[in-house]
Amino acid sequence: MFRQVYCFIILTIGAFQVKAQVGTYSTINFPNNYTNTITSALYTSNFRSGFIYQSNGSINYGLTGVKSHNFRFRWLAHDNGGIDYSTDTDQLMFLDGYGNLNLKGNLTANGNIGIGAVPTSDKVTIDMGSTRGVVNMVSDGDNAAYLDLKFSVKNTASIAADKPIFWEASLRKDGYFSADLTGPTLEFYAVKKNGAGYYAPLLFKSNGDVILAGARSATNGNVGIGTTDTRGYKLAVNGDAIFTKIKVKTYGGWPDYVFSDEYHLPPLSEVAAYVKEHKHLPDMPAAEEVEKEGIDVAEMNKLLLKKMEEMMLYMFKQQEEISKLKEQNEWLLKKCQ
Numbered sequence: 008m009f010r011q012v013y014c015f016i017i018l019t020i021g022a023f024q025v026k027a028q029v030g031t032y033s034t035i036n037f038p039n040n041y042t043n044t045i046t047s048a049l050y051t052s053n054f055r056s057g058f059i060y061q062s063n064g065s066i067n068y069g070l071t072g073v074k075s076h077n078f079r080f081r082w083l084a085h086d087n088g089g090i091d092y093s094t095d096t097d098q099l100m101f102l103d104g105y106g107n108l109n110l111k112g113n114l115t116a117n118g119n120i121g122i123g124a125v126p127t128s129d130k131v132t133i134d135m136g137s138t139r140g141v142v143n144m145v146s147d148g149d150n151a152a153y154l155d156l157k158f159s160v161k162n163t164a165s166i167a168a169d170k171p172i173f174w175e176a177s178l179r180k181d182g183y184f185s186a187d188l189t190g191p192t193l194e195f196y197a198v199k200k201n202g203a204g205y206y207a208p209l210l211f212k213s214n215g216d217v218i219l220a221g222a223r224s225a226t227n228g229n230v231g232i233g234t235t236d237t238r239g240y241k242l243a244v245n246g247d248a249i250f251t252k253i254k255v256k257t258y259g260g261w262p263d264y265v266f267s268d269e270y271h272l273p274p275l276s277e278v279a280a281y282v283k284e285h286k287h288l289p290d291m292p293a294a295e296e297v298e299k300e301g302i303d304v305a306e307m308n309k310l311l312l313k314k315m316e317e318m319m320l321y322m323f324k325q326q327e328e329i330s331k332l333k334e335q336n337e338w339l340l341k342k343c344q
Contacts, residue, residue: 153178153191163200171197171206184221185210196221255305262313265320272320288314 083090085097100110100118110118119126124134133142146154159173166172174197177183184205185192190213197206207221208228219241220227229237233245264270273289281289290310292302 148180151179151181151183153180166200168201168203169199172200173198182212184223184225185212185218186222187212187214189213194221196225199226255308260309262309262316265313265316272317275321290314 080102082099082101083097084099090097100108102108110120119129120131121127122131122133123136124132126132133140144154144156148154155178156176157173158175160166160171163172174195177194177196179185179192179194182188182192184194184196184207192213193211194207195209199205205221205223205225206228207223207225208219210218210221212218219230229239229241229243231237231243231245234243237243265272278289285293287293290313292300
C-alpha cells in the first residue's frame with residue numbers, strides 16, 4: 008500500500024513539472040496566463056542595455072548600460088504590451104552612474120517625495136517626528152563659496168531685463184556683496200536677466216552685522232516696516248518705534264555761524280511782523296507742510312538750534328540794554344539825592 012501511494016505522488020509531481028530552458032537565451036519565458044519574461048538586450052544607441060524583468064503588471068527592476076554609456080538603473084510602471092522607450096512615459100525614476108536620482112523629471116506633474124511621511128501635494132514633505140530635526144547642507148566648496156540655495160524662474164521670456172530671474176542664498180567665503188573677508192557670510196541676492204546686474208538687499212556679515220546694501224554696484228532696495236510704500240526712503244516705518252539711543256549725522260551747515268560777527272540778526276520787529284502774517288517763525292516749516300511731508304530730524308534740529316542761538320543773541324542785546332538802563336537809573340538817583 009505504501010509503495011502504491013509513493014508512486015502516485017511521484018507521478019503527480021511529474022505531471023506538474025515545468026520543462027526548464029537550458030543554454031543561452033535572450034528571453035526567458037515563465038508559463039502563465041499573461042506575459043511574464045526576463046529580457047536581456049544591448050542597445051548602445053539609447054543606453055537601455057542590460058537585464059530587465061518585464062510583465063504586463065509592471066517592470067520590477069532593470070539594469071541598463073555601462074557608465075561610459077550613461078548607465079541608468081530605471082524604475083518603470085507599465086501595462087501589458089511593449090515598453091515605451093522612445094518618450095520614457097513608463098519611467099518613474101532613474102539612478103545614473105554618477106549617483107544622480109531623477110524622479111519623474113518633466114514627464115508628469117507628479118513625483119513628490121515624503122521623508123518620514125506619506126508624500127503630499129508638495130514636492131517634498133519632511134516629518135521631523137517628535138524630536139528636534141534638522142535639514143543640514145554641508146559643503147567645503149572652493150575659495151569663493153561654500154554652498155547656495157537657489158530659487159529660479161523656469162520661463163523667463165516675459166521677465167524684463169532689469170528684473171531677477173533667480174534669487175539665491177549663498178554661504179560665501181569671499182564676501183562677494185558684503186565685502187567681508189574675515190569669515191563666512193550669508194548673502195541673499197538676485198541675478199537680473201540678460202546679465203543686467205544684481206539685487207543684493209540682505210547680507211549677514213561674519214561679525215553678526217545685517218547689511219541692507221551690497222557691493223559690486225548691486226541695486227539696493229529700501230526697507231518698509233508696516234507699509235508696502237517706502238516713498239523712496241531707505242527706511243519707512245508705519246507705526247511706533249523705540250530707541251535707547253539714536254544718532255543722526257548731518258553734513259555741514261551746523262548753525263554756529265549765528266554767533267559770527269557777519270551774521271545778520273533780524274530785528275525783533277521784523278520777526279514779530281513775519282509771525283503775525285505767516286503764523287510761524289521764519290525758516291521754520293508751516294503746519295500744513297509738516298503734515299504733508301513730515302520733518303527731516305537732522306534739518307529740524309539745525310533749525311531749532313538756530314532759533315535758540317538767535318534767541319540768545321536777542322537776550323544778550325536785551326541784557327545790554329537792561330544794564331545800560333540800570334546804570335542810567337542809578338546815575339539819576341544819585342543826582343536827585
